[in-house]
Amino acid sequence: MNPASSEKSARPLEVRALHYSYPDGHKALNGVSFSLRENEKLALVGPNGSGKSTLLLHLAGGIAARQGEIRLYGRPAGTEDLRRAVGLIFQEPDDQLFMPQVADDVAFGLVARGVPAAEARLKALAMLERLDAAHLAERPPHRLSGGEKRLAALAGILVMEPQVIVLDEPTSALDPRARRRVIETLRALRRPLILTTHDLDMALDVCSRAVLLHDGAVAAEGSLPGLFRDKELLERNGLELPLRYSAT
Numbered sequence: 711m712n713p714a715s716s717e718k719s720a721r722p723l724e725v726r727a728l729h730y731s732y733p734d735g736h737k738a739l740n741g742v743s744f745s746l747r748e749n750e751k752l753a754l755v756g757p758n759g760s761g762k763s764t765l766l767l768h769l770a771g772g773i774a775a776r777q778g779e780i781r782l783y784g785r786p787a788g789t790e791d792l793r794r795a796v797g798l799i800f801q802e803p804d805d806q807l808f809m810p811q812v813a814d815d816v817a818f819g820l821v822a823r824g825v826p827a828a829e830a831r832l833k834a835l836a837m838l839e840r841l842d843a844a845h846l847a848e849r850p851p852h853r854l855s856g857g858e859k860r861l862a863a864l865a866g867i868l869v870m871e872p873q874v875i876v877l878d879e880p881t882s883a884l885d886p887r888a889r890r891r892v893i894e895t896l897r898a899l900r901r902p903l904i905l906t907t908h909d910l911d912m913a914l915d916v917c918s919r920a921v922l923l924h925d926g927a928v929a930a931e932g933s934l935p936g937l938f939r940d941k942e943l944l945e946r947n948g949l950e951l952p953l954r955y956s957a958t
């Protein structure tokens with residue numbers, strides 16, 4: 711799908727009345743609707759079990775939308791469209807890194823798409839350099855630190871030039887330095903992006919808007935920082951004020 715050929719005003723991603731129950735009958739999404747604007751960075755927040763990961767799996771084409779609809783640039787998108795257009799970075803980058811060297815891992819998606827290996831490697835190296843991670847290129851991925859793995863996984867997704875980037879908990883289990891590095895990298899991206907997180911301070915640094923999920927439905931949405939200053943709203947939905955506001 712080529713966004714240039716679609717309506718100019720269409721949103722990169724739109725979710726309409728999405729419901730989902732797992733095969734055991736557990737209802738995880740209960741009519742979720744929201745949209746992502748061009749070049750917007752959106753935080754998806756909510757307590758444990760509110761449906762964030764289930765929603766991300768739908769966005770990345772891992773689960774088919776059976777009730778409700780997902781649209782890419784104004785057009786209904788099936789799982790194949792979503793897999794092609796949306797780059798998902800898992801919470802555990804180990805799931806994404808499996809080649810002997812980081813550079814091969816970063817090039818993997820391009821090679822799978824038919825790009826000749828030498829060209830794919832050059833692109834992978836250029837992307838690692840852009841993320842200030844060229845020194846990781848020849849390291850075995852399983853020996854990297856958590857923060858380095860996140861950067862490698864991010865390079866592997868960005869090199870594919872996805873239309874929309876989706877990240878599941880990009881800063882969980884990172885030390886302060888790695889966390890800062892991931893935040894800087896995400897801030898510098900010029901792509902529509904959705905991330906899930908429990909780290910509201912990170913969301914404030916990276917995102918301009920947030921959607922708050924509770925029990926599989928949108929409990930609130932709005933611009934940042936406004937939404938994350940509303941202590942009562944956050945507490946009602948199982949969240950706490952970001953550290954920077956709770957200190958005052």
Ligand SMILES: Nc1ncnc2c1ncn2[C@@H]1O[C@H](COP(=O)(O)OP(=O)(O)OP(=O)(O)O)[C@@H](O)[C@H]1O
Binds near residue numbers: 757
């Ligand atoms: N495979 C599954 N089968 C049945 N129920 C599931 C399955 N995966 C998740 N659920 C349930 O669906 C609901 C939403 O789960 P989901 O993982 O999407 O929440 P989340 O907001 O990502 O949570 P967390 O913040 O803990 O990662 C939860 O009640 C969860 O128990």
